[in-house]
Amino acid sequence: MTRFFLVSLFFAFFSFLGNSVFAQAPKYSNEFLSIGVGARGMGLGNSMVASVNDVTGGYWNPAALPLAEQKWQVSLMHSEYFAGIAKYDYAAVSAPILDAHTQASFSFIRFGVDDIPNTTQLIDDEGNLDYDRISSFTAADYGFLISVGRRSPKIPGLRYGGTIKVVYRHVGKFANSWGFGLDGGVQYDYGKWKFGLMARDVTSTFNAWNFTLDDETKEVWLQTGNEIPKNSLEVTLPKLILGAGRRFNIYKKFGLYSEFNFDFTFDGKRSVLIKGDPISIEPHAGIELFYSDFIFLRFGATNIQDYTDDDGGKVWTWQPNVGIGVRIRDFYIDYALTDVGNQSVALFSNVFSLRVDVHKEMFKKKIKPE
Numbered sequence: 152m153t154r155f156f157l158v159s160l161f162f163a164f165f166s167f168l169g170n171s172v173f174a175q176a177p178k179y180s181n182e183f184l185s186i187g188v189g190a191r192g193m194g195l196g197n198s199m200v201a202s203v204n205d206v207t208g209g210y211w212n213p214a215a216l217p218l219a220e221q222k223w224q225v226s227l228m229h230s231e232y233f234a235g236i237a238k239y240d241y242a243a244v245s246a247p248i249l250d251a252h253t254q255a256s257f258s259f260i261r262f263g264v265d266d267i268p269n270t271t272q273l274i275d276d277e278g279n280l281d282y283d284r285i286s287s288f289t290a291a292d293y294g295f296l297i298s299v300g301r302r303s304p305k306i307p308g309l310r311y312g313g314t315i316k317v318v319y320r321h322v323g324k325f326a327n328s329w330g331f332g333l334d335g336g337v338q339y340d341y342g343k344w345k346f347g348l349m350a351r352d353v354t355s356t357f358n359a360w361n362f363t364l365d366d367e368t369k370e371v372w373l374q375t376g377n378e379i380p381k382n383s384l385e386v387t388l389p390k391l392i393l394g395a396g397r398r399f400n401i402y403k404k405f406g407l408y409s410e411f412n413f414d415f416t417f418d419g420k421r422s423v424l425i426k427g428d429p430i431s432i433e434p435h436a437g438i439e440l441f442y443s444d445f446i447f448l449r450f451g452a453t454n455i456q457d458y459t460d461d462d463g464g465k466v467w468t469w470q471p472n473v474g475i476g477v478r479i480r481d482f483y484i485d486y487a488l489t490d491v492g493n494q495s496v497a498l499f500s501n502v503f504s505l506r507v508d509v510h511k512e513m514f515k516k517k518i519k520p521e
């Protein structure tokens with residue numbers, strides 16, 4: 152009864168927080184931080200809250216960081232969207248700190264479009280087209296995540312962690328913003344079962360936008376019927392992710408792992424499978440087949456949503472993902488193909504990622520025998 156009361160109180164808090172700032176918060180904010188990181192996570196349909204066990208936990212669930220077992224880990228990822236127009240990159244490093252139960256990580260995320268033509272000065276003072284006046288700019292979003300995870304020394308299978316994230320976004324020299332937010336997560340292992348809880352933007356993440364338009368640009372915008380934007384505050388509301396997964400032994404060294412995640416948002420009805428006001432729920436799932444700890448085959452389903460087609464009818468779509476991974480000693484090479492067959496309105500991409508485990512023994516100087 153007590154547990155049920157605490158869970159109800161927890162959801163009520165997030166619902167109240169969502170309602171209290173709903174009027175000033177956009178429904179979709181800092182969405183580049185919702186794409187995911189690592190080809191393994193992409194291949195599993197972003198179902199990683201319970202099973203993540205490496206440096207990418209700084210993004211998926213910081214409670215997973217101690218599973219690196221006192222090793223340094225480095226991870227890199229690259230993918231492109233819209234036929235290479237938008238580039239998405241990720242890099243992270245983790246290391247043990249304080250004691251044998253604690254691991255920390257630093258993660259860097261960038262989603263950007265480079266070399267965007269700026270045609271605001273295309274027409275000169277005499278009304279002539281002058282293509283030499285075209286310049287270019289970059290619109291990019293950056294995320295900097297500092298995470299710490301700790302294994303409970305008293306409760307077997309329990310881990311917890313938190314993330315401090317700083318967000319910087321800019322649109323050329325026209326506008327920029329800084330934001331700050333907090334994430335928190337918990338993982339618990341029970342036999343072959345894994346459970347995870349991740350709270351993103353726990354206290355809401357605030358981005359303060361500053362617009363720096365020069366007089367010439369303002370004049371062009373006014374002449375073309377555009378409004379001059381004002382400095383403002385963008386709020387990203389909390390999101391709660393629950394996950395559960397289980398490992399199955401199939402035959403000798405062959406096995407299977409499956410996981411389901413449920414994303415709870417508190418900003419009103421969304422275009423997801425379970426929509427409500429103020430809580431909407433988006434389910435997604437992943438399956439990983441593996442042989443020993445050598446080769447992995449992954450399938451994922453995510454972005455189950457509906458939209459209105461050209462005839463005014465409602466159409467349901469989902470995003471199928473597939474992936475493959477291979478381990479060569481301390482190197483993990485992964486690939487994922489998202490939105491196979493262009494089934495959904497989501498982004499199609501090829502995702503490549505690399506993870507390297509660095510052991511302490513690698514730094515020890517070997518003494519040659521005399």
